[in-house]
Amino acid sequence: MKISKELLKGTTGLVVLSVISEGDMYGYQITQTVKARSDSALVLNEGTLYPILHSFEKNGYLTSYKDGAEGGRERKYYKITAAGKLFLQTHLEEWSYFTSVVNKVLAGEN
Amino acid sequence: MKISKELLKGTTGLVVLSVISEGDMYGYQITQTVKARSDSALVLNEGTLYPILHSFEKNGYLTSYKDGAEGGRERKYYKITAAGKLFLQTHLEEWSYFTSVVNKVLAGEN
DNA sequence: TAATAATGCATAGATAATCGAGGCATCGAA
């Protein structure tokens, strides 16, 4: 199923931080991981992903280091920080609450 | 709980059309209904709501009519059309699919 | 071996949803 662009807004940072929290990852790897896990429903544009990574690093949620996988080409890995984990935790709860509230409104409940 | 602005993006039109689908409503009533149902977590700014109503009417998802409730002041009521119901149905499914996919990625499942 | 696709990082301008602030009017209550 194709998901409209508007719906994607706001969750990108959450998704990015979440997959990095499971293990250090580099940009391209993040796009592939998200795509695979979502059956290609979620596609991270590079023009969206890289600015997010840079801003997260600037804000102290991520750190980065270069590494060339066994003589392979060099990649830029991102690692989540303690502040990043806290940020992630908070926003996971927010996402959960948000969806429950929207579903409540959509269901017509009071 | 306070919900960040980014998370709100994209669901506003869905929420608006959904509450109108339950019965004709006017703008101010929509904001109050959504606020009440969400325990004040979702607040529709007027600067967001009215342009959405106008664009939905322009696109044929809504029609409007003026009515003054028993001698009271005049209000502008919106009514969902057949096209609007179809649009709503499609986007409800999209919302459901979107949340399930995001949750799948956040859960680290493959 | 030459072309092409995939990998990999990055930026810049355009698009569009939402926000914040304001304008204006009516109505009921203090």
Add this chain to the structure above:
DNA sequence: TTCGATGCCTCGATTATCTATGCATTATTA
């Protein structure tokens, strides 16, 4: 009579994302 709630609307600013582009390396394949 003043003030808060109701009621509709618009405009400029903000910002997340997109599209397009640039550039380099590696693997495939024709």
